[in-house]
Amino acid sequence: MRIRTRIAPLTLTAALLAGAAATVTTASAGAAEPQQSVSIQADCYGSAKNYTSAPGSGSSNAHWPGTGTWAYTTANCADINLKVNATREVRTCFKATGSCNSWRTARAGQWALAATDVRDGSGFYIQFRGTARSTGLIAY
Structure with missing residues (x-):
């Protein structure tokens, strides 16, 4: 029984960490778009x-x-x-x-x-x- 009580908090912690990682991944993907237009401008102005x-x-x-x-x-x-x-x-x-x-x-x-x-x-x-x-x- 004691094992279950320890597993439940660990499972909850793992689930929260996975959710946070998904949020960071999504935020990173969204942040790539402005960098792309900056890159295009740099290529253009660089020429x-x-x-x-x-x-x-x-x-x-x-x-x-x-x-x-x-x-x-x-x-x-x-x-x-x-x-x-x-x-x-x-x-x-x-x-x-x-x-x-x-x-x-x-x-x-x-x-x-x-x-x-x-x-x-x-x-x-x-x-x-x-x-x-x-x-x-x-x-x-």
Whole structure:
């Protein structure tokens, strides 16, 4: 009889520990999701390149890459991201459609979205409102 009284508390303790382990496992699995998006951002931003735009002239805006050339999106990023050295209004123009998206403000020293959900291999260029050159980082 004494053995039973000792087994019951041990069984209860084991059951509680198993429940706690299941809770920790579930919490760990849920915590992996944000790390995944951080990892994707790190891969994207890790592929960033320095850029210097071509200046505009007259009523023509500054742009990157150079006149008559296109950049092509990669599998590194789902979006086109800019980190400008000076705050600028930017927009992305696409080869396939011949059209540009709306102007967006890219703030100095911060990552900004120039275009979202862009297919891999899409031809594009970036316009910077005004004629002054723009410099910074681009990831796409």
